Amino acid sequence: MKNSSAERSQDQDTWPPAQNKRQAILNAAADIFAEEGFAGASIDAIAVRAGVSRQTIYNQLGDKDNLFKVVVTEITERSTAGFFRVLDTFPVAPQDLEKELTEFSARLLRKAMCDPNGRWLRKLVETEGTRFPKLFETWKEYGPGKKYPAVAARLAQLALAGYLDLDDPALAARQYMALLGADLRIDQQLGRQTPESEIDQMAANATRTFLRAFARRH
Amino acid sequence: MKNSSAERSQDQDTWPPAQNKRQAILNAAADIFAEEGFAGASIDAIAVRAGVSRQTIYNQLGDKDNLFKVVVTEITERSTAGFFRVLDTFPVAPQDLEKELTEFSARLLRKAMCDPNGRWLRKLVETEGTRFPKLFETWKEYGPGKKYPAVAARLAQLALAGYLDLDDPALAARQYMALLGADLRIDQQLGRQTPESEIDQMAANATRTFLRAFARRH
DNA sequence: AATATTTTGGACACAATTGTCCAATTCGTC
DNA sequence: GACGAATTGGACAATTGTGTCCAAAATATT
Structure with missing residues (x-):
């Protein structure tokens, strides 16, 4: 810390x-x-x-207000930039779907969801969101507002290419992210920082369940 | 508010x-x-x-410290009591698994995860957890420490009865809870209080995906 | 080496908050 | 209606934090 x-x-x-x-x-x-x-x-x-x-x-x-504003703005930019950098490595035409989606999930966990910037932001949004309405409107716009649709678009792409069986890509995106964050959140709530070594396992667990639910069966 | x-x-x-x-x-x-x-x-x-x-x-x-302590303690008790009251309605031998599990999920969302007590607690744990270590150790013990194993036990029961196909009930429990909370969290982060009318849909979505992944196939 | 800029630390006024004391008042009970 | 307990509001000291000013010192620039 x-x-x-x-x-x-x-x-x-x-x-x-x-x-x-x-x-x-x-x-x-x-x-x-x-x-x-x-x-x-x-x-x-x-x-x-x-x-x-x-x-x-x-x-x-x-003053303090402005300091806070600048900090949040900077972290927001870094955080979303990092997220989309990882999203660019999404496996759109994978040979081994489970393997490549698992690797992608691990990257997302490591570089976007575990990272101190993102966690810090989420925490601040929960606590100070009402105090700086304007600030957090822009955060929402560039945070969940852009991230979830972007993930949904990638998943829809996979579905269209015959890998997945989705009737609601947006819902699938929310559920995929939720599965990824499942163990992460528990660790966070317990004040435990997730050990690097467990991230691959977490990615594998989330991906496996997600594919059990949505992978197209032949 | x-x-x-x-x-x-x-x-x-x-x-x-x-x-x-x-x-x-x-x-x-x-x-x-x-x-x-x-x-x-x-x-x-x-x-x-x-x-x-x-x-x-x-x-x-x-003084302020004690006031905080009493408030957290009371809310913790109410919150976990409510959770286990709902958990007692878990469908252990359902006729229509998806239907009954969906209804249970809706109850859990309404009375345990959406309710102001639980949300309040989760927020406080994130923000003040470091300031009152002893207080939150007991919270952890009676919160996640008891809830997740209890859910896992119910799921294991369903698996043993032939409804589900689980190799790790604890993991399944975490993922089930994560799926349930998926839309809830997004609403919370966006500062939007989930409308009562959407809860049934959220329960249905989570349950459907969970069963797509873990329901025993014939 | 001389000059311009930034940084420092200490002093300051001002406001907010905590926690206590106490006399006046309200409230429930008999 | 009278008694006892709880509640009130106001005053109070002590503490903490914000934001400003300024002269001395350190640092960069030329």
């Missing part, structure tokens, strides 16, 4: 110095907001974790 | 007057904690919503 900022950061040394500190602030803010919620997060705590003076935060990012 | 305490309350008039106010406080506290998080919830706000003076809260329930 203390190094989740490290997971979120990327080659800081190559950035201009100002941006470097800015990133440190945003990462620290993301952590603290996630841990304490909006009301519980103090600017001082963020400053300490970022290794920066409190004044620098006000200089670079203005 | 303003009347979610009403949903949680039950025939207050029949209670002794002191307990009556106590319940009003607990209901209001549940709402405010859920909306604002622990840090963001002010005793004053709770007092106002409960229609009670701030002092009365301190008289009856002590």
